[in-house]
Amino acid sequence: MNFKTIIEPFRIKTIEPIRQTTTEHRAAAIKKAHYNIFQLEAEDVLIDLLTDSGTGSMSVFQWAGMMKGDESYAGGRSFRAFVKSVKEITGFRHVMPTHQGRAAEHIISRALLRPGSIVPNNTHFDTTRANVEHCGAVALNLPIAEARDPQAIHPFKGNMDVAALEHVLRKHAGEVPLVMITVTNNSAGGQPVSMDNIRRTSELCRTHGVPFFIDACRFAENAWFIKTREPGYADKTPLEIAQEMFRLSDGCTMSAKKDGMANIGGFLAMNDDALALTCRNSLILTEGFPTYGGLAGYDLEAIAVGLYEALDPDYLRYRVRSVEYIAEKMIAAGIPIVRPPGGHALYIDAGSWLSHIPRNQYPGWALSVALYVVGGIRACEIGSVMFGRQPDGSERAADLELVRLAIPRRVYTQSHMDYVAEVLLHMNTVAKQIRGVRIVEQPAELRHFTAKFELLLQ
Ligand code: F0G
Numbered sequence: 259m260n261f262k263t264i265i266e267p268f269r270i271k272t273i274e275p276i277r278q279t280t281t282e283h284r285a286a287a288i289k290k291a292h293y294n295i296f297q298l299e300a301e302d303v304l305i306d307l308l309t310d311s312g313t314g315s316m317s318v319f320q321w322a323g324m325m326k327g328d329e330s331y332a333g334g335r336s337f338r339a340f341v342k343s344v345k346e347i348t349g350f351r352h353v354m355p356t357h358q359g360r361a362a363e364h365i366i367s368r369a370l371l372r373p374g375s376i377v378p379n380n381t382h383f384d385t386t387r388a389n390v391e392h393c394g395a396v397a398l399n400l401p402i403a404e405a406r407d408p409q410a411i412h413p414f415k416g417n418m419d420v421a422a423l424e425h426v427l428r429k430h431a432g433e434v435p436l437v438m439i440t441v442t443n444n445s446a447g448g449q450p451v452s453m454d455n456i457r458r459t460s461e462l463c464r465t466h467g468v469p470f471f472i473d474a475c476r477f478a479e480n481a482w483f484i485k486t487r488e489p490g491y492a493d494k495t496p497l498e499i500a501q502e503m504f505r506l507s508d509g510c511t512m513s514a515k516k517d518g519m520a521n522i523g524g525f526l527a528m529n530d531d532a533l534a535l536t537c538r539n540s541l542i543l544t545e546g547f548p549t550y551g552g553l554a555g556y557d558l559e560a561i562a563v564g565l566y567e568a569l570d571p572d573y574l575r576y577r578v579r580s581v582e583y584i585a586e587k588m589i590a591a592g593i594p595i596v597r598p599p600g601g602h603a604l605y606i607d608a609g610s611w612l613s614h615i616p617r618n619q620y621p622g623w624a625l626s627v628a629l630y631v632v633g634g635i636r637a638c639e640i641g642s643v644m645f646g647r648q649p650d651g652s653e654r655a656a657d658l659e660l661v662r663l664a665i666p667r668r669v670y671t672q673s674h675m676d677y678v679a680e681v682l683l684h685m686n687t688v689a690k691q692i693r694g695v696r697i698v699e700q701p702a703e704l705r706h707f708t709a710k711f712e713l714l715l716q
Contacts, residue, residue, distance in 0.1 A: 292698075314515075367392070376398055405449065481497075481499040510526075608639075632685060635663070
């Protein structure tokens, strides 16, 4: 018999209680947080879908690995275990641990970018964009046209627009020192990138002599989508697919807080010896000695094990299914979401769901506040608050006003997902009552983390 229920492929050994809260309590908490969900106390949240980054549960094997952590300053055994895993999966010659993904982005950006440089990416994540712009370079998003339409169905909606990339590489020859591709494409809905698209991007970069790096945070989920959606890959393992993806590139930045299944960590890896030397010197300056980066020996052990657990087919099947499960309920209820659902998160199209809220009153942000007050669910706006402020201080609406419900790895069960779906279905009946927000205070960069807001009454 093949039973159709996909069970969580683990049992729970350690639990963390969730504190029940009331609507009144949450209304007071969010007011105190200046209507910014990043400023809440986490105990005031029932289901925390703010991010899938560093929020996963580790396995017994990872915890056991941590007990073996070698905390030597230089040449530790844990570093070798870490490098062995990373090299086996990615094949890169040089592997540098960093405290998280953005540190790897910072180091590679500093090494390669100059003021005026252009960095194409299918879609930059916010920290990648900020690191590129911090060097005075231009972060250019080149997603395929379908990515801009939340309703367009495409198996690899995260793909790079290869024709547009070719145009940029020709027109701006000499000004593009780095091309990146983000798998899965987080800011465009957690959508996968096909092997064919990675290959064509890679060939183009090689023709033009430009280094091609993968932003690999969710490489295992991307490998699963390739396995299940791209012709010719059904019989390959996620590991084999990941290896093929990395072989097409010259290096990667990685946040091990995602598909490293760890609570902290990341790495920068590459083949080029001279570039690695520059990066390693920078690593020493900002992260630490090259055999620990910004991490403890035990973190390196957790990542060494976690990278393989992320590639386990049973885990990946359950993971992708959890997101699909809520997505099906949303689609049936007519709640607009980015389709097809992504790998790590459900993306609600707040721009169309709350079309009565003007873009300059941030419908996505308003929805994230309402979701918290009504259901205690913390979700994250990926829209004009996150991306609307330009480097020169002006405002421009983001392509889409999305709200992301990111699912932490191995943390919530199906009943938690049922609760989230129930809250969203209820919200559908009160959506038109939600009002916009106004920013009252904001920093110059990455404003969504700390900006203060007011609720608008009209
Ligand atoms: N690239 C992508 C695609 C990401 O999603 C993230 C982080 C990073 C780079 C940076 O990694 O956090 O380890 O420094 N994304 C988290 C998120 C924060 O919630 O999507 P980091």
